[in-house]
Amino acid sequence: MSITTLDGSLHRGCGGRYALQTETVTVRISGMAAEVTREFYRCEKCAHDNRTIDQRDVAEKSATEQIRVAHDLLAPKAIRHLRESLGLTIPQFAELCYGTPKGIVEGWEKGKYLQNRDADALIRGLLDRETLEKRAAKAGVTLPVLVDPALAPAV
Numbered sequence: 001m002s003i004t005t006l007d008g009s010l011h012r013g014c015g016g017r018y019a020l021q022t023e024t025v026t027v028r029i030s031g032m033a034a035e036v037t038r039e040f041y042r043c044e045k046c047a048h049d050n051r052t053i054d055q056r057d058v059a060e061k062s063a064t065e066q067i068r069v070a071h072d073l074l075a076p077k078a079i080r081h082l083r084e085s086l087g088l089t090i091p092q093f094a095e096l097c098y099g100t101p102k103g104i105v106e107g108w109e110k111g112k113y114l115q116n117r118d119a120d121a122l123i124r125g126l127l128d129r130e131t132l133e134k135r136a137a138k139a140g141v142t143l144p145v146l147v148d149p150a151l152a153p154a155v
Helices: 054-070 076-085 090-098 100-112 117-125 129-139
Strands: 018-029 033-041
Touching: 018 054, 033 054, 076 100, 090 100, 090 129, 117 129
Parallel strands: none
Antiparallel strands: 018 033
């Protein structure tokens, strides 16, 4: 069971009540930072602070989006689209990203993890066919054969 609100709840330590407050915090993700306003609850009697998981998640998502925009990082859907357009599986793509764990690549595609600027540049580099082929040869990844749609037989 997730507690979504503590507003008006009793603080067992002192008998006071929690009230909703806001604070500005710096959230650091993948070596980058963003300032966000985050809600939390404070006991009106003893000033004990408490934050719900939902409040932390909202702040982290907000920071992630600010960082993504500020540093022009690829969105999760763009990373997945790039990988799929190259005809690569997640494990193959991970190998082309210098052995990045496949769980990290999955996290990038689902928005669970934010790639740093270096990883973003590495991913974008795969758009260059020559770079893609060099990395594939180094990593031992067999690239799918690309078929020019103009040369494909009519069905």
